[in-house]
Amino acid sequence: MSNGTTSRRDQIRIAAEELFRTRGYLATSMRDIADKMKLSGGGSLYAHIAGKEELLWEIASDAIEAFFAAQMAVLASDLPPVEKLRQAMIAHVTVIMSRLDAAAVYFDEWRHLGDARREEFAARRDEYEKRFELLIHAGVACGALNAPDERFATLYALGALNAIRRWYRPDGRLSPDQVAALTADAVLRGLIG
Amino acid sequence: MSNGTTSRRDQIRIAAEELFRTRGYLATSMRDIADKMKLSGGGSLYAHIAGKEELLWEIASDAIEAFFAAQMAVLASDLPPVEKLRQAMIAHVTVIMSRLDAAAVYFDEWRHLGDARREEFAARRDEYEKRFELLIHAGVACGALNAPDERFATLYALGALNAIRRWYRPDGRLSPDQVAALTADAVLRGLIG
DNA sequence: GTCTATATAATGATAGAC
């Protein structure tokens, strides 16, 4: 909501996000979510949401739009190819670190979506990742990067970035900015040869 | 088994491995496993195994021992630090690519183990990963690597390696050896700065 | 909006016939 309050529906989504990350979607029951909301029995949730899978979909699609939004801002900028790639990578891992719960759904739990939504999600994610491939291609084309296999380079880069979600914790030793810079630089060195 | 046959128990484990990867542990029922074995109803499985979680444990512990075995062979060798690290990384990703189903359990599904086994697994995995950190430390100590934060370097390296399991397929464009070499080299460049 | 009670379906596991 635009004011300082969060709707009941958003509170449910936030509770679900955290449980979906810590236990997994299938291991989280509607009663678990209700418990976290201090409601007695899962029935009350259905006054706000249509069902469990709808909750998963809302989290997944919200997450992917967060990645897109962060990426768009970088793509719109006027930077040299490699610096643009670097900024896109930093934007990507920043979304991961600032939205760890949603990122878990984005990376792992989305596969439990129903067929139609799962395919829609995968297509949109492919679209997002394709733009990284284009950034890498631009870097190779201008001679700043040396990646003989651009497809592999993209998979390598995204894989290295996405792994952050497995160990980064907000109360950890390194700040998000430090993690982002260290990771983006390590990936870029790998892509320069 | 030492001869050319596989025991019924092993057949069950192999069927379970594949289902645990493609659907996830919780989304796989004993009936699903029985279907894949062309058995009618999940009941027959219990003549061979004690239960579903025991199956998960068997796969998880077998996978971690495969990683250890591959790593041991490299550690026992007499190579300079960075080359030893390179070979350990290649051994690691080779296990992943040759055992994709088991790797899915090793990376994702082990969390559904019961408390005792889950903790035992995590401790053994930490032990395994610690040896990568020691290899990186040795590389830094001899001046061949430039990793100001060795803990981060270890997490970065393992993350980049482990990501392979998400996209590598045996019938893909690149051979396992190519993927292993490309990945290990990219990681090493990232660690040399 | 939340509560309790419940309908309906699926699950892991067991028992006993063959």
Added chain:
DNA sequence: GTCTATCATTATATAGAC
């Protein structure tokens, strides 16, 4: 070893009182 039948449990979701 495999089969069928079944038990106990748990799940999502709904209904109706308040």
